[in-house]
Amino acid sequence: MKEDVSVFSDKHADVTLKEDIIVGKHVFGNLYGIDKNIASDAEELRKIVLKAVELSKTRLLDIRVWKVGGKKGGVSVIALVEESHIAVHTWIEYDYATVDVYTCGQNSDPWKAFNYIVSKLRPRYYTVNYADRSSISIRVFSGR
Numbered sequence: 334m335k336e337d338v339s340v341f342s343d344k345h346a347d348v349t350l351k352e353d354i355i356v357g358k359h360v361f362g363n364l365y366g367i368d369k370n371i372a373s374d375a376e377e378l379r380k381i382v383l384k385a386v387e388l389s390k391t392r393l394l395d396i397r398v399w400k401v402g403g404k405k406g407g408v409s410v411i412a413l414v415e416e417s418h419i420a421v422h423t424w425i426e427y428d429y430a431t432v433d434v435y436t437c438g439q440n441s442d443p444w445k446a447f448n449y450i451v452s453k454l455r456p457r458y459y460t461v462n463y464a465d466r467s468s469i470s471i472r473v474f475s476g477r
Contacts, residue, residue, distance in 0.1 A: 357417075357435070357466030360443040364430040366457030372423040372430060375400045375408045381453045382410045382419055385446035391416040391436055416441050421450060430454055435466065 371377055375398050386393050391414035399409045407423035407430075417435040424430070432450050434443040451459055 355437055355468040356439045356441075357437050357468070358441065358443045359433075359435040359464040359466050360447040360461065361431070361433040361435075361464075362447065362451075362459055362461040364432060364451060364454050364456035364459045366428050367423065367430050367454040369425060369428060371454055372407065372428070373425045375410075378408050378410045378421055378423070381450055382412050382421055385419050385434070385449050386412050386414055388449050389414070389416075389419065389434065389436055389443055389446035390441050391419075391438075419446055421454075423454075430456070 394413045396412045412419040416437045420433040436443045
């Protein structure tokens with residue numbers, strides 16, 4: 334194991350970063366012009382999310398599916414994984430979906446899960462965002 338690295342010090346305190354951190358990776362996006370048949374098929378979306386869990390190298394704790402009617406209705410699938418979550422929400426009449434894949438751990442792969450979901454919903458256009466949600470472990474030693 335490598336030694337801690339001092340990143341800041343003055344006469345009052347030493348701040349040290351440790352290597353033992355939480356690695357958080359968050360991939361999320363909007364999908365436009367998705368396939369209506371898949372967007373409205375709760376069971377198919379459930380299967381897609383289950384495969385995404387496998388591809389992300391995470392462990393499934395629970396999965397829930399809701400189908401909501403009406404003009405702004407659609408399907409929501411949320412997989413709670415030991416390492417965080419994978420969620421897909423569709424709005425059928427708008428041919429629109431959002432995808433949210435947040436994983437923790439160096440070995441998890443939210444990109445594979447996100448790309449798989451996109452390939453199955455077949456949007457005409459989509460956006461993707463990434464946020465590093467890792468912690469930094471800081472120890473502060475008082476120099477006083």
